[in-house]
Amino acid sequence: MLKIKNLKASINEKLILKGLDLDIKVGEVHAIMGPNGSGKSTLANVLSGKNGYETEGEISFDGINLIDLKIEERAQKGMFLAFQYPLEIPGVNTNNFLKTSLNSVRKARGEKALDTLTFLKLIKEKAKELNIDEKFLSRQLNVGFSGGEKKKNEILQMKLLEPKLSILDETDSGLDIDALRVVADGVNSYKNKKNAFLIITHYQRLLDYIKPDYIHVLSAGKIIKTGNADLGKQLEKTGYANLS
Amino acid sequence: MKHSYDFSIEKIKNLSQEEKISRQKNLDLFYKSGFPTKQAEDWKFTDLNLILNKNFVSISNEVNPESNETLEIIKNFEHNYIFLINGKIVSKNFAHEDKSKISIKDFDQKETTNLDTDNSLTLLNNALSLGGFSLEITKNYKVKKPLVLYNYFSKELKNKILNNKNSIKLNEGSELVLIDYNNGNIQDNFIKNTIDTVSLNEKATLKNILIQNSKSNGYFYKNIKGSLEMNSNYENYILSSGLKLSKVEIEINLNKDNSSCSIHSALSLQDDQHQEIKTRINHNSPNCKSYQKIKNVLNDKSKGIYQGKIFVEKVAQKTDAYQLSKALILHDDAEFDAKPELEIYADDVKCSHGSTSGSIDAEAVHYLMTRGIPKKEAVKLLINGFLNEILEKITNSELKIFLEKILERQINGH
Numbered sequence: 308m309l310k311i312k313n314l315k316a317s318i319n320e321k322l323i324l325k326g327l328d329l330d331i332k333v334g335e336v337h338a339i340m341g342p343n344g345s346g347k348s349t350l351a352n353v354l355s356g357k358n359g360y361e362t363e364g365e366i367s368f369d370g371i372n373l374i375d376l377k378i379e380e381r382a383q384k385g386m387f388l389a390f391q392y393p394l395e396i397p398g399v400n401t402n403n404f405l406k407t408s409l410n411s412v413r414k415a416r417g418e419k420a421l422d423t424l425t426f427l428k429l430i431k432e433k434a435k436e437l438n439i440d441e442k443f444l445s446r447q448l449n450v451g452f453s454g455g456e457k458k459k460n461e462i463l464q465m466k467l468l469e470p471k472l473s474i475l476d477e478t479d480s481g482l483d484i485d486a487l488r489v490v491a492d493g494v495n496s497y498k499n500k501k502n503a504f505l506i507i508t509h510y511q512r513l514l515d516y517i518k519p520d521y522i523h524v525l526s527a528g529k530i531i532k533t534g535n536a537d538l539g540k541q542l543e544k545t546g547y548a549n550l551s
Numbered sequence: 552m553k554h555s556y557d558f559s560i561e562k563i564k565n566l567s568q569e570e571k572i573s574r575q576k577n578l579d580l581f582y583k584s585g586f587p588t589k590q591a592e593d594w595k596f597t598d599l600n601l602i603l604n605k606n607f608v609s610i611s612n613e614v615n616p617e618s619n620e621t622l623e624i625i626k627n628f629e630h631n632y633i634f635l636i637n638g639k640i641v642s643k644n645f646a647h648e649d650k651s652k653i654s655i656k657d658f659d660q661k662e663t664t665n666l667d668t669d670n671s672l673t674l675l676n677n678a679l680s681l682g683g684f685s686l687e688i689t690k691n692y693k694v695k696k697p698l699v700l701y702n703y704f705s706k707e708l709k710n711k712i713l714n715n716k717n718s719i720k721l722n723e724g725s726e727l728v729l730i731d732y733n734n735g736n737i738q739d740n741f742i743k744n745t746i747d748t749v750s751l752n753e754k755a756t757l758k759n760i761l762i763q764n765s766k767s768n769g770y771f772y773k774n775i776k777g778s779l780e781m782n783s784n785y786e787n788y789i790l791s792s793g794l795k796l797s798k799v800e801i802e803i804n805l806n807k808d809n810s811s812c813s814i815h816s817a818l819s820l821q822d823d824q825h826q827e828i829k830t831r832i833n834h835n836s837p838n839c840k841s842y843q844k845i846k847n848v849l850n851d852k853s854k855g856i857y858q859g860k861i862f863v864e865k866v867a868q869k870t871d872a873y874q875l876s877k878a879l880i881l882h883d884d885a886e887f888d889a890k891p892e893l894e895i896y897a898d899d900v901k902c903s904h905g906s907t908s909g910s911i912d913a914e915a916v917h918y919l920m921t922r923g924i925p926k927k928e929a930v931k932l933l934i935n936g937f938l939n940e941i942l943e944k945i946t947n948s949e950l951k952i953f954l955e956k957i958l959e960r961q962i963n964g965h
Contacts, residue, residue: 355921358913382923394918398936407932408922415923447936464922 308333308472308503314364315528316346316353323349325528326364331472334500338514339507340539341525342547347507348391350525351476355388356381369471382408383415385471389461389478396448401460404448405430405467412468433466437493454481462493473497474505479513491516511543556582557611558679564614570661578678584671593670596856596888597798597827603770606740606795609710612679613637618705623734625699627956628949630730632699637708638715638745639682652692658683658716672772676714676744683715688725688755697728697950704769709739718748721755721783728758728947733794736965737767740795747775751783753807758786762957763793766965770796781807788941789816789828790954792961798827805832805839805867813842817938819962820853820885827856834867834897844941845876848934848962849885860892863900870900878908879937881930934962 309331316324323346331337341347353360356378366373368386376384396404410420421429434441437459449457458478465473475494479487494517498504506517514522514536522539524532526547532538558581560566560574589598603610616637624632631648633655634641645653660680668674688694704713721727751757761773771794777785791797803812818826832841847855857876878887889906911933919929938958945951 355917357917377925378917378920379923379925379929382921388921390918390921394915396912396915396918396933396936398938398940399932400936404919404922404932407928408919408924411925411928412923468923 310367312365336504338519345525346528387470391477393457455486511539555609562614581674613711616705620703627953630697647696652689654687679714685718687720690722691724693726708741712742723752724754726756736765749777760788763791775801777803779810785812800829811840815941819848829858831860834863834870840871843874847878852884858890863895865896868899872902874904876906
């Protein structure tokens, strides 16, 4: 589903990713762990199409060259990035945003746009699954939301857009244990044989709830080690320092 | 351009000799100064004389409009209405109200001939004013449905100037939502010069919403003068995008304790549109409140201006005054000018003001795009959100939805 070959990425002429390889197949959950400054966020940014990065190498998503796709096309083709710091956007109503987003994606997929009533019914169901109070949906997007509420809102968007590949960037940061459980349950309930996940995280904590098939250790812009779920537990004991 | 004015008092019908003399005096005074230029402090950002010179070959006053416009009623919410063409009452409908409580008649032109002004547009209005209305609401009558003033314009207004005076009086304890609704896609360049006098007695409440419903080559100047008695409240909303030029000048006198006023505007300007809002809030009594929030989105070569002054008299202790202007500048050639002013003589007051302008938040655009929303739509969503905020305090939900639609249309350039 996602094939990355020898990816190099720099920002302001500083090389951050120095030849990264990754192969995620359908139905798999991959985790990328690594210390601060290893390039985890850069990888997420490059995949999302954020401006300002110079890239080299290949990224193929579902057989398409990802670099050629506009930011919104990546989402329309089934890639989703849950942000580490979801933005507060004053004035923009959450429901209105969610509806515009869903209908943009549906339109690109050749599906009919949902009318307001059908949409509201759908979003209420999805919100309930994630324990999100309906009143949040009529508020301005993320404005005044707690850290946990913002992250839940990201997972809500994921479940609404039904992506093939979900990239979770430090989704566990700023979550208390209850919120972490809700978020993990949300992810686990969506996980199936037709989609895939890339979980970017600093700590093992989230991986106790969402079990990865593979764990990669990113250090100084390269993947230096790959293993199964046990690698995360080992890292928690020994730290990143002893690996390189 | 002076030589190509063709202002005629003789052509105005049914004037007494006395009126003619008075109007001529005003016209003579107007001729001395002409249309305002940027040399006048109040007009430093809107050089009206220069703008009119560029866009008009000649200007004459409209005296004999021939019109058979048909009224298109707004279907989104129930309302009363007055249908005006070129500012003159054509018909009215108060089906939702107790008609004995509302008085509406043609403006009595003899009422005001104020020569004591340094505003030459007032002089010109005094000289040439036609039509207009006087509206009065009886004590304690709360008008049930909004009143829409359908402002239509006759054809063949090219190079004409319309001058109107209106008076709006709310007696003690009465309430009204008044929607000034400019209709019609006018291709010809024409000028409208309007003076509204608003008088609110004790505990009266007026919501005054100004809407431009379509693109228009109108050059509009509106001067609103309000005086407020104890516990009265004036709320003003300006949604005038679409006009080639608009200057709304509002002076509110908070004359008695606990009176309050608010001014909200949301403008999205395109092409070379030019809009100014100039306010002066006079806190003349203790415990009064004023609130102003001015929002502009500026595209292309458009220009937005806000000049806002809060004046607090020595006696006006416990004044609570707030003023904020925010602009989103979307093109390098667009411009926003703000001149906020506070003049305070009382010592126990709460006054704050601020002004910001900047471009659209690129991070926010990125975030929306990662959710599948194309850039153009993402920007529109953000602009919508930015401007919609001023409608927060509109409680009538049907009206609010209607205003949101108007705003959306204005953002799309009508």
